[in-house]
Amino acid sequence: MTTGGDNQSSSYFILIGIPGLEDVQVWISLPVFSMYLITLLANFSVLLTIKAEESLHQPMYLFLSMLLLTDLVQSNATLPKMLLIFWFNLQEISSEGCLVQMFFIHSFSIMGSSILLAMAFDRYVAICQPLRYSTILTNPLITKIGVTVVIRGTLLIFPLPFLIRRLPFCRSHMIEHTYCEHMSVAKLACADIRINIVYGLAVIMFVDIVDIMGITVSYLKIVIAVFNLPSREARHKVGSTCVSHICVILLAYIPALFSFLTQRFGGNIASSTQMIISSLYLIVPPMLNPIIYGIKTKEIQRNILKLFCPQKSRFH
Template identity: 70%
Template structure:
């Protein structure tokens, strides 16, 4: 065991990128780098506006800030290395670095789902109990929810690095991925990985099932409450407050679902297709979430225009 542990800690891994498409890695990097740039710019812009605009210091925007922060950390833990692979063929990653990246990718993925669940609860209270909204969603409660989001993601993914570290890697060290995904790394081991497989499946099904079930229950109650409203205008106004969140839910869960199904049951699917699908949820949500809320939320639009207008006036004075 000592010899195996030493091999694991000293031998680097190599990320294959997108096998079969090595000749077009440079072209693949162009849309990835564009989406990454838009994600960074959009997230920073919206977070900046929420932080410094007092009118946006409300529960809905606090949860949005959590989501954008989690998205930013997750994309920053994978996309820079991905671009180094595509542009410079820099595939090497240390064993320790691989475990760290694995932890960040999976833990912040769970945190993202947890924040989406919290946002569903926020919309439920806003639509079903509007008069008690401020009383229920107090700042201390929001802070506690934020702490629970971090604890949940950390505790559930904490076993991953240890489950991988115990495995002997005496054959190929080339990971057929652009990042250190748990099962992609575990499959390289020359040992029984049933525990890794079962625990990964448990996390995906249990956590995804719990979050999606609770979100569905929240929106079932929201739809019932909206349909009971007396006027069409009131129904439209109440329903419109949920449009952004529903869109973000679709953007987050659809790529994740395709990624999960392709990796677990896509035995006849091309490896390159599986990898591209598994990377969608790393680059799409961070890019689209600030755009979705920026387009559909009047308060954010108003403050973006105000910020740009103040910059324009400042440049004229200079």
């Protein structure tokens, strides 16, 4: 990587944070830090609850554990550096550190999407094939799905750091972002970045189209199965088991799609607005996912209470 006019290697980038809002970033850091603490507390609480309670060692909760782990990795890859920028103006990041952060953020984003697809499959089997649930979703299959999720996310994003490393950065090394997002870094290069653009679009389109289509097909079959149930009470009971997952899906894909569109086609949208949207996409879902499942799933509520307030749980 190069910077300046002397074509020498650059060992760092500068993350400027939110363009135009540098003077108020310390105030922005307060809700960001609060959300980060909630994210850590909520995710670890649910993960510890699932680990400690044997009755929760079921496919649905194992997939939820995978999702929460990807959320934690994404949050910890992004938020500590973001807060250092907001609090202490520590904007410098090494080129290697930038590429590592980029890899973790993008690869675990794909892993999260893959897990949402697996969770949709889990709900489809539970509702449409209930008698075969335990024989289809066995522990070996869940392990294979988990390994496939990791391999998929890793292989698809693995080329990105190398596509960045090949570029010369002779104009600027100041990234107008709170983290090392692929296109935000590539746009600084004084070379043709069409390969980066095409590969980035191809990965996003491939992942989103495959996963959204799979989730849609699963839920169409679930809706048909629910409407074929004999009583309204049965339909309500079965449908309510999908509410948490549907909320998490909407929370994941709507901000991600909005962030993707504004990054590439939002020429009329202020850069500060684009950066805030992109940052919230990595902050809000990891915070709300465990809360949504904790509120909507009585088994998790009951076992969290048992884990942290054992005396109170005796009276429930």
